[in-house]
Amino acid sequence: MFTPSAYPGTPSVKSEFVTRTAAPVQALSVETTPVDDVRQLIPFLDARHPLLWQRRGEGIAGLGEAVRLEFTGPTRVTDAADAWRQITAAASVVDPVGLPGSGLVAFGTFAFADESEQASVLIVPSVVVGRRAGVSWVTRISATTDATATAAPKPSAFGPEFRLTMAPGQLSAAGYGKAVESVVSRIATGDVRKVVLSRELHAHLPAGADVRRALVELALGYSDCWTFAVDGFVGASPETLVRVTGGRLSAQVLAGTAARGADAAADGRAAAALLASGKDRAEHAFAVDSVLEALSPHTVALETSAPFTLKLPNLWHLATDVAGPVADGSSALDLVGALHPTAAVAGTPRAAALEVIRELEPFDRGRYAGPVGWIGADGSGEWAVALRSAQIAPSGDITAYAGGGIVADSDPVLEVAETTMKFRPIVEAFG
Numbered sequence: 461m462f463t464p465s466a467y468p469g470t471p472s473v474k475s476e477f478v479t480r481t482a483a484p485v486q487a488l489s490v491e492t493t494p495v496d497d498v499r500q501l502i503p504f505l506d507a508r509h510p511l512l513w514q515r516r517g518e519g520i521a522g523l524g525e526a527v528r529l530e531f532t533g534p535t536r537v538t539d540a541a542d543a544w545r546q547i548t549a550a551a552s553v554v555d556p557v558g559l560p561g562s563g564l565v566a567f568g569t570f571a572f573a574d575e576s577e578q579a580s581v582l583i584v585p586s587v588v589v590g591r592r593a594g595v596s597w598v599t600r601i602s603a604t605t606d607a608t609a610t611a612a613p614k615p616s617a618f619g620p621e622f623r624l625t626m627a628p629g630q631l632s633a634a635g636y637g638k639a640v641e642s643v644v645s646r647i648a649t650g651d652v653r654k655v656v657l658s659r660e661l662h663a664h665l666p667a668g669a670d671v672r673r674a675l676v677e678l679a680l681g682y683s684d685c686w687t688f689a690v691d692g693f694v695g696a697s698p699e700t701l702v703r704v705t706g707g708r709l710s711a712q713v714l715a716g717t718a719a720r721g722a723d724a725a726a727d728g729r730a731a732a733a734l735l736a737s738g739k740d741r742a743e744h745a746f747a748v749d750s751v752l753e754a755l756s757p758h759t760v761a762l763e764t765s766a767p768f769t770l771k772l773p774n775l776w777h778l779a780t781d782v783a784g785p786v787a788d789g790s791s792a793l794d795l796v797g798a799l800h801p802t803a804a805v806a807g808t809p810r811a812a813a814l815e816v817i818r819e820l821e822p823f824d825r826g827r828y829a830g831p832v833g834w835i836g837a838d839g840s841g842e843w844a845v846a847l848r849s850a851q852i853a854p855s856g857d858i859t860a861y862a863g864g865g866i867v868a869d870s871d872p873v874l875e876v877a878e879t880t881m882k883f884r885p886i887v888e889a890f891g
């Protein structure tokens with residue numbers, strides 16, 4: 461790790477972070493311009509290094525890297541939040557659009573674990589194409605005083621189709637079942653109450669493959685989820701870790717899962733059974749409690765919905781909406797730091813659950829189950845829990861991840877089946 465002098469005039473950050481810039485950056489010059497409706501964001505992306513945040517056809521697509529910051533270790537999110545404050549303080553921004561995602565933004569993805577080998581990053585693109593509430597825009601970001609010098613973004617045709625088969629990872633389906641049994645017996649002895657355990661699948665992306673093809677599959681198949689691509693990490697997550705806009709925060713906590721029914725009647729029964737399931741309600745309550753505990757110091761009058769069933773193409777989830785005003789000036793990244801890892805991806809009590817995960821998962825989760833999203837100049841932003849996701853390494857090796865919350869009465873066979881359901885978005889996007 462090193463701390464280069466990319467921002468010599470700004471105060472030093474609390475701990476080290478690595479900065480890589482396309483050019484030496486003194487202060488960023490940012491200009492947003494409204495444009496005609498761009499309709500589709502994905503065709504604008506770089507086929508090998510896409511930067512995307514999209515839901516229901518709206519979002520932001522990034523091109524190039526004006527600034528790249530890398531973070532590691534236990535303070536990776538708070539370091540990023542501090543570094544972002546320095547960058548925004550030094551930037552000059554012209555933004556007549558004024559919508560979430562316009563003006564200066566950085567895309568981010570953070571490793572799940574403090575000890576992960578995988579870097580956490582904030583990437584400020586050179587160009588952003590955005591679309592929200594019927595308005596489209598282009599933002600140009602540069603280290604020169606003339607942001608408009610950057611070339612105009614253009615959509616491009618997709619490369620050839622490809623189909624990959626995913627193979628079992630270090631924890632096979634059978635191995636995962638055994639690990640679930642082990643968690644259940646640890647819960648019975650009383651030192652931990654919930655542990656979220658995961659397994660991985662592997663594939664290899666052919667050289668030159670157009671990653672945008674997988675993103676189109678994810679965005680079309682799971683349009684109500686956050687389709688993302690940041691630094692080779694891609695996915696379509698249903699879970700909103702936190703959104704901050706206009707001084708308000710919101711989150712949607714997910715935990716508790718059931719298969720979709722074969723027909724409408726069976727599907728309705730599956731949802732009703734999930735809502736009535738003591739096991740799933742307990743698993744869900746741990747996750748909600750962890751979010752409320754993390755957000756409470758930063759808000760007043762937190763509103764919490766009753767748990768409800770959320771329908772996705774591949775499964776049902778139990779969901780709870782949480783919302784309130786931001787009372788202490790926290791940015792979206794500050795709140796991400798307060799929240800991660802929630803009990804939807806770690807467990808309860810958190811430290812004991814993380815210890816069990818370290819012991820039973822024979823792999824580094826990388827950015828799976830970590831925060832992924834974007835942050836704006838005013839601290840607004842949208843962050844998901846990075847579920848239904850896969851990391852594409854520079855070598856082309858792909859690792860996909862899926863897991864589930866294990867509680868006292870979890871059934872290993874059902875838990876294996878649940879991870880198979882959760883792999884579907886990624887397996888089908890690449891398959």
Ligand SMILES: C=C(O[C@H]1C=CC=C(C(=O)O)[C@@H]1O)C(=O)O
Pocket residue numbers: 656658699714715716717777803804805847848861862863864865866882
């Ligand atoms: C850990 C995952 O899902 C979490 C989010 C929703 C439901 C979950 C569950 O029912 O176990 C998990 O807590 C995953 O998709 O890999």
